[in-house]
Amino acid sequence: MAIVLDSQRGLFEIPDDVAYLNCAYMSPQLHAVKEVGERSVARKSRPWEITPQDFFEDSETARELFAEIVGGEADGVAIIPSVSYGMAVAAKNVPVEAGQSIVILGEQFPSNVYPWRELAKRTGAKLITVQRPADHDWTGAILKHLDESTAVVAVPNCHWTDGSFVDLRRVGERAREVGAALVVDAIQSLGAYPLDVSEVRPDFLVAGSYKWLLGPYGLGFMYVGEEYREGAPIEHNWINRRGSEDFSRLVQYEDAFQPGARRFDVGERSNFIFLPMANEALQQILAWSVDNIAGTLKALTDRIGEEARGLGIIVVPAEKRVGHMIGLDLGPEAPGDLAARLARENVFASVRGRSLRISPHLYNTEKDVERLFDSLTRHARLGAG
Numbered sequence: 001m002a003i004v005l006d007s008q009r010g011l012f013e014i015p016d017d018v019a020y021l022n023c024a025y026m027s028p029q030l031h032a033v034k035e036v037g038e039r040s041v042a043r044k045s046r047p048w049e050i051t052p053q054d055f056f057e058d059s060e061t062a063r064e065l066f067a068e069i070v071g072g073e074a075d076g077v078a079i080i081p082s083v084s085y086g087m088a089v090a091a092k093n094v095p096v097e098a099g100q101s102i103v104i105l106g107e108q109f110p111s112n113v114y115p116w117r118e119l120a121k122r123t124g125a126k127l128i129t130v131q132r133p134a135d136h137d138w139t140g141a142i143l144k145h146l147d148e149s150t151a152v153v154a155v156p157n158c159h160w161t162d163g164s165f166v167d168l169r170r171v172g173e174r175a176r177e178v179g180a181a182l183v184v185d186a187i188q189s190l191g192a193y194p195l196d197v198s199e200v201r202p203d204f205l206v207a208g209s210y211k212w213l214l215g216p217y218g219l220g221f222m223y224v225g226e227e228y229r230e231g232a233p234i235e236h237n238w239i240n241r242r243g244s245e246d247f248s249r250l251v252q253y254e255d256a257f258q259p260g261a262r263r264f265d266v267g268e269r270s271n272f273i274f275l276p277m278a279n280e281a282l283q284q285i286l287a288w289s290v291d292n293i294a295g296t297l298k299a300l301t302d303r304i305g306e307e308a309r310g311l312g313i314i315v316v317p318a319e320k321r322v323g324h325m326i327g328l329d330l331g332p333e334a335p336g337d338l339a340a341r342l343a344r345e346n347v348f349a350s351v352r353g354r355s356l357r358i359s360p361h362l363y364n365t366e367k368d369v370e371r372l373f374d375s376l377t378r379h380a381r382l383g384a385g
Contacts, residue, residue, distance in 0.1 A: 002289075002291040002292050002294065002295030002296075003292050003295065003296075004292075004295060004296045004299055005288060005292050005293070005296045005362055007362065007363065007364075007365050008288075008362035008363055009362075009363040009364075009365065011030050011031055011032070011284075011363070012028045012029070012030055012031065012363045013028060013029065013031060013034065014028055014363050017346050018346045018348070019346060019347045019348065019364070019367075019368035019371040019372060020348045020363070020364070020368075021347070021348060021349045021358050021359060021360050021364060021368060021372060022348045022349050022350055022357075022359055023192075023211060023212060023324075023359045023360065023361045024160065024188055024211060024212075024325055024350065024357055024359035025211075025350050025359070026210055026211060026217070027210065027211055027212065027213075027214045027215075027361065028361075028363065029214075030214060030280070030281060030284060032280050032284065033214065033215070033216075033277050033280045033281050033284075036276045036277050036279075036280045037216065037273060037276070037277045039276075040272055040273040040276045040277065041273055043272055044272065050272065052245065052247050053245075054270070054272070055239065055270040056245060056270070058270065058272070058275040058276055058279060059079055059265070059269055059270055059275060060074070061275075061279050062077075062079060062221070062275055062278055062279055062282070063075075063077040063079070065279060065282035065283060065286065066221045066223075066282060067223075068286060069190065069191065069213075069282065069285065069286065069290060070190070070195055070196070070197045070205065070223055071195075071196035071197055071198050071199075072197040072198070072223055074260075075229070075259055075260030075261065075262075076197070076223050076224050076225070076226070076229065076260060076261050077221055077222070077223055077224075077260075077261055078221070078222040078223075078224060078261040078262065078263075078264035078265050079219070079220075079221060079222075079265045079266060079269040079275075080206070080219075080220045080221065080222050080264070080265070080266050081218055081219065081220060081266050082111070082208060082218070082220055083109075083111045083112070083185055083187050083206050083207070083208050083220060084111040084114075084115070085220070085234070085266060086204065086206030086220065086222040087111055087112055087115040087154075087183070087185070087204075087206060088115055088234050089204065089222065089231075089233065089234050089264050090115070090154075090181075090183045090203070090204040090206070091115040091116065091118070091119045092231075092232060092234055093204075093228050093231040093232060094151065094152050094181040094183070094203065094204075094228075095151065095181075096119055096120075096123045096125045096151040096152060097123060097124075097125065097151065098123055098124030098125065099124065099125070099126070099149065100123075100125045100126070100149055100150065100151035101125060101126045101127070101128050101145075101149050101150050101151060102116045102119065102120055102125055102126070102127050102128065102150075102151060102152045102153075102154065103128045103130060103142065103145050103146065103150060103152070103153040103154070103155070103180075104116055104127065104128070104129055104130070104153075104154050104155065105129070105130050105138065105142075105155055105156070105159065105166075106129050106130060106131045106132050107132065107159070107161060107353050108155070108156065108159075108160070108185075109156070109160045109185065109187075109188075111185065112154055112155075112156065112183075112185040116152065116154055119152075125151060128145050130142050130145055135320075136164050136316050136317065136320040136321070137320065138155075138159065138164050138165065138166045139165070139166055139167040139170055139171065142155060142166065142171055143170065143171065143174055146171075146174045146175060146178055146180065147178055148178050148179070150175070150178050150179075150180040151180055151181065152180055152181045152182075152183060153171060153175050153180050153181070153182055153183070154183040154184075154185070155168070155171060155183075155184065155185070156184065156185045156186065156187075156188060156189065157184065157186055157188070157189035157190075157193060157195060157322070158188055158189050158193070158321065158322040158325065160188045160352065161327055161352040161353035161354070161355050161357060162316055162321065162325070162326070162327025162329075162352070162353070162354075162355040162357060163188075163301075163316065163321040163322045163324070163325030163326055163327060163357075163359075164316050164320060164321050164327075165320055165321050165322050168182075168184060168195070168200040168202070169199050169200055172199075172200045172201050172202065176201065181203040181204075182200070182201070182202045182203050182204075183202065183203060183204045183205075183206075184200070184202045184204070184205040184206065185206055185207075186205050186206065186207040187206070187207045187208045187211055187212075187220075188211065188212070188325070189212065189322060189324070190207040190212060190213060191207075191211075191212035191213040191214065191285050191290060191293070192212040192290070192293050192294060192297060192322075192324035192361070193212075193290070193294050193322045193323065193324055194290050194291055194294055197223055197225075201225065202223065202225060203224070203225040203227065203228055204222060204223070204224055204225070204228065205222065205223040206220065206221075206222045206223075207220055207221055207222075208220040209221070209274075209278045209281070212324070212361075213278070213281060213282065213285065214281040214284065214285065215274070215277055215278035215281040215282070216273070216274045216277045216278060218271075218274060219271065219274040219275070219278055222261065222264060223261070224260075224261040224264065229260050229261050229263075231263075231264075233257075233263050233264050233265075234264075235266070235267055237265070237266075237267035237268075237269075238250055238267075239258075239265065239267070239269060239270065240257055240258050240262055240263050240264075240265045241253075241254045241255075241256065241257060241258065242254050242256040242257060242258055244258065288362070293324075293361075293362060294322075294323050294324060295323070296362060297323050297324040297360055297361065297362075298318075298323025298324070300360050300364060300369065301318075301321075301323055301324065301325065301326040301358065301360065302318055302323075303366075303369060304326055304328075304358055304369055304372070305318060305326055307369070307373055308326075308328050308373075311373070311376075311377075313328050313329065313330060314328075314329040314331070315327065315328055315329065324359065324360070324361075325357065325358070325359045326357075326358050326359075327352070327353075327354075327355030327356065327357050327358070328355060328356040328357075328358065328376075329354050329355055330356055330376075330380050334356075334380050335379060335380070338351060338356060338379060338380060339351045339356070341375070341379045342372075342375050342376075342379065345371075345375045346371075347368075347371055347372055347375045349372070356376075356380075358372070
């Protein structure tokens with residue numbers, strides 16, 4: 001059972017006069033992660049101290065930590081630079097034929113749209129865009145479009161604009177029934193919302209580290225289902241080949257890959273700065289536990305939703321959204337520069353689509369919520385939507 005955690009603000013570098021409610025944009029850095037990064041930068045000044053073993057140890061630690069967060073095994077984890085890279089791997093490997101369909105969400109983030117548009121164009125498949133349902137039930141809307149003609153369903157765990165929930169377990173079950181591949185963009189949920197790959201059973205699940213995983217920008221992870229672990233990578237680098245640990249034998253070119261999803265690792269995956277930072281962040285998330293993070297943030301967004309409704313603001317009902325993010329639909333009368341107005345008062349949130357997206361983390365407090373609504377009352381023309 002999840003417990004509500006005390007404020008963890010002291011672990012982050014956030015001034016007292018800043019209400020940062022924008023983790024879905026980019027997380028602040030933990031003090032400990034920043035310190036690891038600073039030490040890691042200094043290592044390059046003394047390259048003679050970096051050993052061949054160092055090219056493998058941090059990456060294997062990262063695989064193990066990420067696998068623990070998603071409830072999988074390390075052999076299923078690839079280290080990638082971005083969500084778009086992972087989606088390119090998925091698009092290269094899932095079988096799609098002319099006349100079949102690829103299902104995505106309306107107003108989905110572009111990195112999980114462009115690869116499927118290109119794949120549909122190349123194969124003659126039909127791209128089906130599920131439009132936003134009036135009742136906020138994305139899961140039901142997706143399921144209506146899945147049938148025996150579906151080749152791929154590429155969806156997130158929650159909509160990036162307002163946190164509307166997608167039940168990946170139900171979508172995954174239906175995808176398997178019709179023989180479709182399930183590709184998940186988990187960047188806006190993983191680390192703040194529980195996800196177990198043994199239940200969801202995605203074929204590919206991708207997440208960047210710089211949002212809810214509290215890591216650096218430019219590093220991400222991909223979990224690959226067993227059926228696709230013998231697939232084709234989108235690049236061929238030296239370190240993902242069998243025997244690459246022995247640098248003296250690298251010119252004895254090897255066709256076989258390292259085991260599991262390691263074949264999909266990006267070149268120069270042994271990033272001596274990013275990987276130690278990501279590992280420190282993943283360890284902290286595991287120490288808090290994703291369940292506790294989710295429960296704590298839900299208590300905060302539930303309060304935001306209740307206060308917003310009291311002011312006439314439309315919000316997605318709690319049962320139809322994840323607990324770590326909430327969208328406030330302020331209506332057409334809200335100023336176009338609302339986010340900038342709030343930022344001038346040190347209140348930080350994002351406008352995405354129709355929503356003012358509020359995405360707190362454990363560094364936020366009740367005081368931050370009070371500051372948010374104090375600023376909104378002055379700037380948002382409340383009640384117009």
